[in-house]
Amino acid sequence: MSLDNLILLTGRTISQGVALEGGKVTRENVRAAGICTFDADDFKKLDCLAGTPVKVITDYGEVLVYSTISEEGPHPGIIFIPMGPWANQLVNPSSQGCGTPTYKGIKAKVEVAKSGKVLNALELIGKLKEA
Amino acid sequence: MVEKVRTVEDVCCPFCGTLCDDLEIDVDLKTDQVVEVRNGCQIGTKKYFSSNPSDHRYTKPLIRKNGEHVEVSWDEAIDKAADILVNAQRPLLYGFSSTECEAQSKGVELAEILNAILDNTASVCHGPSLLAIQDVGASLATLGEIKNRADTIIFWGSNPVHAHPRHLSRYSDFIRGYFRTDGRNDRYIVVVDPRYTHTAQIADKYIKVNPSEDYELIQAIRAMLRGSDLDVKEVSGVPIESIKELVDILKSSNFGVVFFGMGLTQTLAHHRNVDTAIRLVTELNDYTKFILIPMRGHYNVTGANVVFTWNTGYAYSIDFSRGYPRYNPGEFSSVELLMRDEVDAALIVASDPGSNFPAAAVKNLFKHPLIAIEPHKTPTSVFADVVLPVAIAGIECEGTAYRMDTVPLRLRKVKDAPGECLSDKEILERLIEKVREKMGE
Structure with missing residues (x-):
């Protein structure tokens, strides 16, 4: 299943903060920041179990992350990915001339991943080094 | 015992x-x-x-040789790093927000010698707030004033429960103050956010604004404050009645504060959001005392802005390529420079742009030689050509840092750094010395 016309927001979460201080190259960081949180009703439409990897796609890129249901809802139509390497595959680098990229409020769509795995921070950023 | x-x-x-x-x-x-x-x-x-020794803490300088990081002496690492910087046409010095002020000052000195671009992490977070404050000024106060006096607190596009976990209990919500003797019961908390955040869940009033429509909502509040009736049912997804109620609350408070975060600076309108928020606060001062404070992320990003300003005149995004400092965030900010692929070498101090810049910018950062002054393995340092292991400021070395309300505080050293780690200041001093030598000065 898939969902269209979503708005992606990114930002700090406390577990992402703890994970980045505890080691950015650890598995804990993937569990904290390699996730996408959904509004509970939106998530039902995806028809999958929480924790299933989903592919999030924007005009600027796509990334595979674990799905989870938001504790900070309801926020229908909005998905949230904690700031970090996964979110930054998707954000709009344009700053509209002010210098700061548009990290929040990006149109996105989501589909349940049929293949592939959620990469850790080094695998994900390593692809940018090779490219 | x-x-x-x-x-x-x-x-x-x-x-x-x-x-x-x-x-x-x-x-x-x-x-x-x-x-x-x-x-x-x-x-x-x-x-x-995590400052204790671990498998992801650096203890010795590293240089990339044949694709692998190998341990080298400090002299060799500094020599290699200086080589990279001296031979670059347009080097970028970026980061500085998670280190102390003395090191930041050395960063400015190095940038000036190299005719480099100097930037701190404000360029990807509160840069728009700085632009707005330069445009229209700002009414500020210290957090102590807020603790003792504030009775109306607005968190706009900011989620301190997650991002500044002790802010609520130390300064803005639960804490008892001189005129707020009953702590939480003496304060009225408003949260404006598209998500019903954990901060919103403990607030007195939650306003659910549509994503990227904060500008319209602030303008509507300003219009109502001036007595205009708006001929619409809702603005930015917020019912008019709710906005009216908010305006009444704001006007009747004794001392109000707007704490704002990335919800204003990283959405489409960027500094225009903050411009209007500041103007709203200015206009509220016709009725009562109101101030605003940006919720700064890194512990010393305020210090980076202050130190850069007293050294160069500008807070961030500074270009020394003509031999004197020039400032133009849309042009000289790190992400814009990287997107144009202008940078041909980078020195990253106390930061992780590999994780925190948009992917397209990181790709261009990795094309060119990269030096990281960094205590831990990060997606930036792992792909760097030179890694200079550092003592963590505030844990393994002393220094000064500026709180979000620009109050300077002294950082303490609680233990020694592991291995051969040096402080940011010492590393930058050695780099400056070596760069001067190579440039024949």
Whole structure:
């Protein structure tokens, strides 16, 4: 299943903060920041179990992350990915001339991943080094 | 009884802009490792524990040879780093927000010698706030004033429960103050956010604004404040009645504060959001005392702005290529430079752009030689050509840091750095010396 016309927001979460201080190259960081949180009703439409990897796609890129249901809802139509390497595959680098990229409020769509795995921070950023 | 630990008290936490100054750290006398942290939030506590030696802590300088990081001497690493910087046409010096002011000042000196671009992390977070404050000024106060006086607190596009975990209990919500003797009961908390955040869940009033439509909502509040009736049912997804109620609350408060975060600076309207928020606060001063404070993320990003400003005249995004400082964030900010692929070498100090810049910018950053001054393995340092291991400021070396309200506080050293780590300041001093030598000065 898939969902269209979503708005992606990114930002700090406390577990992402703890994970980045505890080691950015650890598995804990993937569990904290390699996730996408959904509004509970939106998530039902995806028809999958929480924790299933989903592919999030924007005009600027796509990334595979674990799905989870938001504790900070309801926020229908909005998905949230904690700031970090996964979110930054998707954000709009344009700053509209002010210098700061548009990290929040990006149109996105989501589909349940049929293949592939959620990469850790080094695998994900390593692809940018090779490219 | 034989003492097994020594306790360091009144320690400043080097994580977020709240800069809590009441931490107590127990350090094992035998191993010189942190064994207990009291009073810290989850994140600050973790930062102290992760300073202990681990498989992702650097202890020796590294240089990339044949695709692998190999341990080298400090002399060789500094020589290689200086080579990279001296031979670059348009080097970028970026980061500086998670280190202390003396090191930041050395960063400015190095940038000037190299005719480089100098930028700090404000360029990807509160840069728009700085632009707005330069445009229209701002009414500010210290967090102590807020603790003692504020009775109406607005968190706009900011989620302190997650990002500044002790802010609410130390300054803005639960804390008792001189005129707010009943703490939480004496304050009215408003949260404006597209998500019903954990901060919103403990607020008195939650306003659910549509994503990227904060500008319209602030303008509607300003219009109503001036007595205009708006001929619509809702603005930015917020019913008119709710906005009216908010305006009445704001006008009738004794001392109000707007704390704002990335919800205003990283959405489409960027500094225009903050411009209008500042103007709203100015206009509210016709009725009552109102101020605003940006919720700064890194513990010393305010310090980076202050230090850069007193050295160059500008807070961030500074270009020295003509031999004198020039400032133009849309042009000289790190992400814009990288998107245009202008940078041909980078020195990253106390930051992780590999994780925190948009992917397209990171790709261009990695095309060219990269030097990282960094204590831990990060997606930036792992792909760097030179890694210079550093003592963590506020844990393993002293220094000064500025809290989000621009109050300077002294960071403490609680233990020694592992291995051959040097402080940011020492590393930058050695780099400056070597660069001067290579440039024949």
